[in-house]
Amino acid sequence: MSASISGFSKLSKTKKIDWIVDTYFSNSEDAKSILKQYWNNDVKLQQLHDEFIENTISNYYLPFGVAPNFLINKKIYTIPMAIEESSVVAAASKAAKFWMDRGGFKTKVISTTKIGQVHFMFYGNVDKLKKFFKTVKPKLIKDVASITKNMEKRGGGIIDIELRDKTKDINGYYQLHVSFETLDAMGANFINSCLEQFAKTFKNEGLLFDGFSEEEKNIKIVMSILSNYVPDCLVRAEVSCKVEDLNEDKNITAEEYASKFIQAVNIAEVEPYRAVTHNKGIMNGIDAVVLATGNDFRAIEAGVHAYASRHGKYSSLSHAKVENGIFTFWMEIPLALGTVGGLTGLHPLVKLALELLHHPSAKELMQIVAVAGLAQNFAALRSLTTTGIQEGHMKMHLMNILNQLEANNEEKQIIIERFKTQAISHSAVVDAIHNLRTKN
Numbered sequence: 001m002s003a004s005i006s007g008f009s010k011l012s013k014t015k016k017i018d019w020i021v022d023t024y025f026s027n028s029e030d031a032k033s034i035l036k037q038y039w040n041n042d043v044k045l046q047q048l049h050d051e052f053i054e055n056t057i058s059n060y061y062l063p064f065g066v067a068p069n070f071l072i073n074k075k076i077y078t079i080p081m082a083i084e085e086s087s088v089v090a091a092a093s094k095a096a097k098f099w100m101d102r103g104g105f106k107t108k109v110i111s112t113t114k115i116g117q118v119h120f121m122f123y124g125n126v127d128k129l130k131k132f133f134k135t136v137k138p139k140l141i142k143d144v145a146s147i148t149k150n151m152e153k154r155g156g157g158i159i160d161i162e163l164r165d166k167t168k169d170i171n172g173y174y175q176l177h178v179s180f181e182t183l184d185a186m187g188a189n190f191i192n193s194c195l196e197q198f199a200k201t202f203k204n205e206g207l208l209f210d211g212f213s214e215e216e217k218n219i220k221i222v223m224s225i226l227s228n229y230v231p232d233c234l235v236r237a238e239v240s241c242k243v244e245d246l247n248e249d250k251n252i253t254a255e256e257y258a259s260k261f262i263q264a265v266n267i268a269e270v271e272p273y274r275a276v277t278h279n280k281g282i283m284n285g286i287d288a289v290v291l292a293t294g295n296d297f298r299a300i301e302a303g304v305h306a307y308a309s310r311h312g313k314y315s316s317l318s319h320a321k322v323e324n325g326i327f328t329f330w331m332e333i334p335l336a337l338g339t340v341g342g343l344t345g346l347h348p349l350v351k352l353a354l355e356l357l358h359h360p361s362a363k364e365l366m367q368i369v370a371v372a373g374l375a376q377n378f379a380a381l382r383s384l385t386t387t388g389i390q391e392g393h394m395k396m397h398l399m400n401i402l403n404q405l406e407a408n409n410e411e412k413q414i415i416i417e418r419f420k421t422q423a424i425s426h427s428a429v430v431d432a433i434h435n436l437r438t439k440n
């Protein structure tokens, strides 16, 4: 049954739940108890979560795990990860250990510039618009002084404002294209507040500008918003070792292994169908850390995939080569992250995650997150080009199957032991549990 309701957001939480369960569920008591099962007993903590968004009726849990032994620029980290996919944390830990013994990860922040735009329409003379922009630019900056004051004190703020002519794409379309340095803040609120003030000043000053005709004075602001495309907020992560040190797998020589690995990366560089899955594996690591540290994974996803298409064709984010007997595997990706503001000071688990990472600056977090992505990609490619992905994946997925079959702890132990030497499939586990239960 479907139903609509007006004034839902004004109802109490209890009333909201009553309406939901009565309207949509055949067993309303069951539905209610599932929703309530996830409430936190700590009333203050629950209220905090209730107030993150509108219409909270329960909490949605994800596992919060850690991957230890990450050696990054000679410092060891244990990386927090929030993710539901069975094999991700295990794969990250394995890759971390592998590279710990081979010099670890090397990272570098290349740039930290973020972008915001005021999109507007102007149908007059472009030279007059350019003249107006030159005249008004100091006032644009002056009018955001109260917003930028604190950021400037810390060394950040507005880097530049450019007037961009986009009339080739849309008749009358121009932008104020603004670059920002937001230091340890992701900066969305800061950037958007500045942009909205720029738009106001730009519009109002346009009305007063003597150089415009009456018609030209009427600049039409369309919208003001930051961009999640941040190709100049870039970080590089890299691992390298002698080819002979890749000698982990007895079934394949180190040289064959390096060459197969590089082929796999090359395929992702030229073939979009593969590149999307290849990059999805990278995002398994990236999103998990981004989420655990209270950052906006949708913004990161959007920006990273746009970057992967920057040459006009979707391609691999990572690259690999062998030169002079040295295997190198690396990635450069755009990551606009924050370690202050937003959820970082609010969500207790996010605070804990940041403490676990030694209270990183945004630049440090960019490097840690990039490493988690590269490690994940390394682990996936290593499995794909040797044993295949299913062996490790099913090992981790075994517990999900056992839980689906409501196995008790004793059954779990027996089955896990049995499948150490046997290929795991859903039906094989069902059979094994069935046999076990009929025997007893």
Ligand code: MEV
Pocket: 085, 277, 278, 279, 280, 281, 282, 284, 380, 381, 384, 389
């Ligand atoms: C699964 O979540 C991610 C992989 O498909 C990534 C890849 O294929 O490289 C294993």
